[in-house]
Amino acid sequence: MSNTLYHNPRCSKSRTAKQLLEEKSIKFEVKEYLKEGLSQKEIKDLKNALGLNVIDFTRVKESVFKENDLKNVTEKELIAAMAENPILLERPIFVKNKKATIGRPPEKVLEI
Secondary structure (H helix, E strand, C coil): CCCEEECCCCCHHHHHHHHHHHHCCCCCEEECHHHHCCCHHHHHHHHHHHCCCHHHHECCCCHHHHHCCCCCCCHHHHHHHHHHCHHHECCCEEEECCEEEECCCHHHHHHC
8 A cells, every 4th residue: 555545525624634645745645435435355455554444444423334234243244335336435545655534623634
């Protein structure tokens, strides 16, 4: 993983995180995951970089989470659901040097 911001341009926190990284002249790629999608391997890599369980970076309030009754599924099933429905990925996520953080608040992206 290179320096990558998992970004949703419609999200104010994601836009703020992107702006903060640009202001600090940090080089990074932007991954618009809603357009480009997510692979299951990519989600597993994010899990490892974040050091979290997948549920911890899943948007559990999204209607697709509730509609598909994902509350009590296995992590493998959740990864598959997230790959199929990238809206479930919490945002923004910044990856740098194989470590990652969720930009909530957006300033957290500057901590790694």
